[in-house]
Amino acid sequence: xxxxxxxLKGELREFEKYGKKLDRAIDTVLAGxxxxxxxxxxxxxxxxxxxxxGDELIDPERPYCSCSNFFxxxxxxxxETCYHLLSHRIATKTGKVDTVPxxxxxxxxxxxxxxGDVFEVLGKxxx
Ligand SMILES: [Zn+2]
Numbered sequence: 001x002x003x004x005x006x007x008l009k010g011e012l013r014e015f016e017k018y019g020k021k022l023d024r025a026i027d028t029v030l031a032g033x034x035x036x037x038x039x040x041x042x043x044x045x046x047x048x049x050x051x052x053x054g055d056e057l058i059d060p061e062r063p064y065c066s067c068s069n070f071f072x073x074x075x076x077x078x079x080e081t082c083y084h085l086l087s088h089r090i091a092t093k094t095g096k097v098d099t100v101p102x103x104x105x106x107x108x109x110x111x112x113x114x115x116g117d118v119f120e121v122l123g124k125x126x127x
Contacts, residue, residue: 034091049084
């Protein structure tokens with residue numbers, strides 16, 4: 001795993017300033033943790049990143065992440081981004097986003113299940 005990480009790091013010089021967060025993001029990307037679920041035919045997308053505690057829901061355009069680090073540190077102005085959003089940027093850049101197609105009928109149940117996971121993770125990080 002760490003050799004792969006170093007190899008990928010060579011392609012990501014502009015992200016070096018993120019330090020440990022970059023290592024964590026690269027490991028997440030290498031583990032296939034960045035998933036884009038695309039709902040068809042609408043083309044609506046739900047992007048999740050599997051972190052150390054579980055699934056986080058992200059919106060890179062806003063940007064937004066459901067993790068508590070984003071809420072407290074990024075929105076609080078202490079950090080520029082969280083490692084989930086960083087993972088998505090790296091996965092997009094290196095072509096390692098795991099894209100999964102769904103039908104539009106599955107959107108509701110999918111979102112409900114994902115949000116359920118997110119709440120579970122929030123519960124863990126609060127405890
Ligand atoms: Zn996050």
